[in-house]
Amino acid sequence: MLNKNPAWRYVVVIAMLLICMLYALPNLYPEDPALNISAARGAVVAEQSVTELEQGFAKAGIAVKSLQLQDGKVLARFASTEQQLQARDLAKSVLGSNYITALSLAPATPDWLTAIGATPMKLGLDLRGGVHFLLAVDMQAALDKHLADLVSRFRTDLRQAQIRYLSVKSEPATAHIVINFRQAADMNAAASVLTSQDSQLLIAEGPDKLSLQISLTEQRQREIRNYALEQNITIIRNRVNEIGVAEPVVQRQGADRIVVQLPGVQDTVQAKEILSATATLEFRLVDTDSDLTAALAGRLPANADLYYSTDGRPILLDKRVMLTGDHITDATSGYDEYSQPKVSIKLDTAGGSLMSEASKEAIGRRLASVFIEYKPGNELNTDGTPLLVKQQEVINDATIQMRLGRDFDITGISSPAEAQHLASLLRAGALIAPVQIIEERTIGPSLGKENIELGVTAIQWGLMAVLLFMLVYYKAFGVVANIALGANLILMVGVMSMIPGATLTLPGMAGIVLTVGMAVDANVLIFERIREELAEGRSVQQAIHQGYDRAFATIADSNITTLLVALVLFGVGTGPVKGFAITLAIGIITSIFTAVVGSRLLVNLIWGGRRLQSLPL
């Protein structure tokens, strides 16, 4: 007899449903008002601070739902928003300025679900409120700076090789450097010197007589652009982390764009100032001769200033700046020959000669790196925007061992993590390409909530309308289709919660509604086919069997083309459209599965393997 289900099919279908149900489950739990506390500058929160916090909360009568220390960060959950706000103020006063506290909503997923990696779907900014920025990095500026640096390097190189030249000029418009000579011999000598210095240069005959035209290889230009982009991303990420936003997104988009998403942030003025705030770096010699205690008491020596290091230690530095950070072209962390963490710094040509001059007389003295940043403070301008406060910090000081040149290392760093952090700060000190905001979207929190409600009601009503229609039209088979539709929705939500990159947006919710309407298609195809087979006089069991088998080819072909469109949409679309494409694609795949495998299982279970005269179709 036809249409009996092999046992393994039940196992597969039920297992899949259960897994997806499990992973869809976290979406049903509410969110707790929470506080994320992390230490500034990549440090970790100490156990002791956690105890202090707990005591502080207990004293103030703030009921803490839970308080966890994980990966050096604290997550504290509260019962209400008021307590969350109280707790933030308290945490700020208890811990001081070296810690960052951010308000957030932490999903109240039970531990056993978190343990298997089940988390709720990520919501897009249009559903949770917040600011979205798209920044464009000025690549021309990055290339110009590099060319200008090359020009001064060529001059030095040629002078050192004792080759006479008339002029070295950069032409930013065409990204060329042109060198003019008086004699052909000089020109040829210069070409070979420059090639030997840097194999990545393209040297050709220039526009004038006796001139060379030097351009950068495609690869070098790409490297410069990438570096400018990565550097900006590092800087912005650092800054965003400092202001305390829960789950910020700082991501590269395309060749020269950066997406910044700050969920929950409403004050775009502050956000923008942080994005465009400038950070600079200075190298100064440490003044060890003057009296530090006197300076702390307010009697500053004439030629030095009082600074504080990152860990709060006072330090006296020379008034004279030895070198500014815009000469740094690269800073990377690594290990020295004793396997101690170090940071290697590369300077541009001008910076190299300055450093070499200055360090010649300073061997044995300590050199401090001062990080200067303008941050929005607590005081307000007359127009209500926060006043920018200049913050200076000594991020590192080390003894100069020998005369330094264009490349030198900073050693004596306590940990590889600190070396990495220092390198990123040093790179941040010389922003080589400015950014510009080219897109900004702010969604108020009330609008986000409304959008979720609208989406959920639309899904509910849409689902109800379709369920009713199928029931009326196909009766008992309609029930089967409806169960398949319900299963489809569970699978969709489960899969979307499982995929880490999938974000639910308002168009994504529209996609779910649309999928509800389209998902019945596969079942409709099958049922209509079964009707046809019956009309052609086949027995009930043959009709069911043929109906499913024949409809399958159609379902596959028609859905593969739709899937193709969804994939194209995903590949090219951005933001909300991507969210829509994801739900569409997942919906197509799950609807094929529920119709071809799921509904067949049910139909076979109910009507299969028996002698029947007719079907309730």
Added chain:
Amino acid sequence: MQIFNFSQPINFMRLKWPALLLSALLITGSFASIFSQGINWGLDFTGGTVIEVGLNEGADLTAMRQTLSVAGYPDAVIQLFGSSKDVLIRIPLRPDLEQATVGESVLQALSAELAEPVTLRRVEFVGPSVGEELKQDGGMVMLVALIGILLYVAMRFEWRLSVGAVLSLGHDVVLTLGLFSVLQLEFDLTVLAAILALIGYSINDTIVVFDRLRESFRKLRDATVDETINAAITSTLNRTVITSLTTVLVLLVLFFMGGALIHGFATALLFGIVIGTYSSVYVASAIAEVLGISREDLLPPPPPETETEFS
């Protein structure tokens, strides 16, 4: 229950020339409107700033216009959005304007002048280059999707059907664009997504008909091409109509309950699905027919014996 129960295939192809003529006219009309009055591109494409503010009482648009005019935005377009308490303010791109700060200054001007509190619901600023790129990218996505479909259908079926399918998709897209142009509805990013979803939906419909067409060609050995196409369309008509109905049902829900942000999306899809259903019945098959599709084109490479009942 069954919507249609035909004992005989309906002669769809009898009307193929009138249908093609109608489609040609509609396409011409759409193009005429697109070229003469253009498309009302939304913020995503034109660039500029859109500010949505919420008020407690009904909004006095005239007063708001005046306030903003004084504040230096005489070109601001102000309209209600969804309800009388929800106001949408559009400020076009101007070279002399520091666009990134428009949102705040508009909000400040309004809160200073209006008696009631103004809450900011959303601010969107899109720079000029972004919008231009989006137009290009959007066109590119559609082109890539259509070429992908062209190749897939040509591979799985036959080139005439493939051309028919892609032309009918183009037909749906152009008519939907035409509707947006004629009614001057705002064309934003969600509408672009809707049109791509429409391509996905419409091709689904068309393939179902084609699939049956292939089967009918193999089964009905003595029928003419017209008769075979009629048989294929008739036997899939129930499915076509039911799927369209359920989809239209959910779209109606989205249209009426999905909120103002999703309105354009629902409008584009509602119209597109009606057009797409028509086009997969008439345009796709009729074009394949006109191009001279024949039974032999759809037989599997080694001619089969008879189609066996059970495989």
